[in-house]
Amino acid sequence: MLEVKQLSVSFGAVRALDAVSLIVPRGEVTAVIGANGAGKSTLMRTLAGLVKPESGSAELDGAVVTGRSPEDIVRTGMALIPEGRSTIPELTVEENLHLGGLWRPSAERKATSAEIYDMFPVLAERRRMRSDTLSGGERQQLAIGRALMCDPTCLLLDEPSLGLAPLIVTQILQLVNQLAREKNLAVLLVEQNAVTALRVATTGIIMNLGTVVRVGTAEEIAADDELRDAYLGS
């Protein structure tokens, strides 16, 4: 379980996150939705250690992760799949995948990569090809695969739907939901595409201007037209 307590981040005079608290239980997807600039990506980057928080903390299964480097946070079992194309085009599919587990003993790494190739057969077929030969959806699978290489207990997904066709988005998000249930992962999903995200999430959290404005079950939030009009602009 990931527990975020009163997390605040400032960039100069701008407060990007203001005392954000939330809980991400294992075995399900928790979706954070909100308009552009709501602080969603900052939340994810802070949790992953790329941005230093001003105050507050995040604990993964009771261990404090805030204040540690990204390299150490991965080793505690929390992996971020950043926004946009996070695969490295110059490397092959296999190299991109193995990156995620280079710090683990090679026997463990090979076992995990075999599992991931079973899950994503298309990656196995293209393992020797450069990753920029993959389609957008396949690249997102590869990015998820790389995050799984560290054998995580918590996955942070930042806008996985960005730039993908609607059908592919649905497939990727269903896959995320399945991963959360089958591998008992705590999944925090950040999305602008609220409707699709809430469909695979158990809990929905709405953020606006750096604060959490509403927490509820995904159904509640999806059904609330007023909320949608006020914060999601759709």
Place this chain on the structure above:
Amino acid sequence: MTTFIDYLLGGFSSGAVIALFALALVLVWRSTRIVNFAQVGQAMFTTFIALIVQQATGSWFLALLAGLVAGAILGLIVYALVLRPVQRLDTSGSIIATFGVLISLQALAAMIWGGEPQSFPPPVANDGLEIGGRIWPISWYDVLVYVVTAVLVVALTLLFTRTSLGLSMRASAFNPEVAKLSGIRVNRMLAFGWALAGVVGAVAGVLIAPTASLSPNSFDILLIFAFTAAVVGGLDSLIGAVAFGVGTGLVLALVTGYGEAGDAPIVVLILLAITLVVRPGGAFGRGKSRAV
């Protein structure tokens, strides 16, 4: 015809050393995405240290060893003291910083060892070999240089393509953020890249010193040739750096042989300019242009 062959053989020897310097430039480019103009300065400095050990012990092998260690340490020092602090700025800031390091190292070497050229004795004979009743412009020492260059290229290629360390280094260079998020200790990889380049530069320095002489500025012209070889080879390609390093040596030998020695650098620079216009990614690069 025999003069032509003589020129070519001579060109191979200087080309192999240019190739080693080009390799060092490629290593730094691969690990930190900057061109290290201080590379020849670092090599000159470590070669002086090797020379001290050579004079004290009389052993070329110990001198080489001292040069390698000094090269690695100096690479780390330059990275930690100069490059890491400026890295937060932009790429051109880092490149200018490497020029500063070059000038500082040359000034420091001149203060310590003076500006007089010193000779560095070779470990094996550097006289032309006599084969078939004729003396050829190739010596046992040249053969040693070829072997060392070949072994280094193969070893570095295997390191980059076959090992976890090599993959970590490439990932850290291509996308530091993704590398960090994957658990790779990026700063360590960058430092290792600089140390490794320092070692290769030291090998180049110790190998070339016996055929030329050693002074604070004696490797300056090599920087131009090695830079040309590395850029024409695509900056990212170890094989490209070596192929065009040797190629540059051949061009130099032919121009010097048939024309004026002073024209050689100009011809090399013209080749560099043509390459940058026709194929900005280098002959072995992926055709994508980049800002250097």
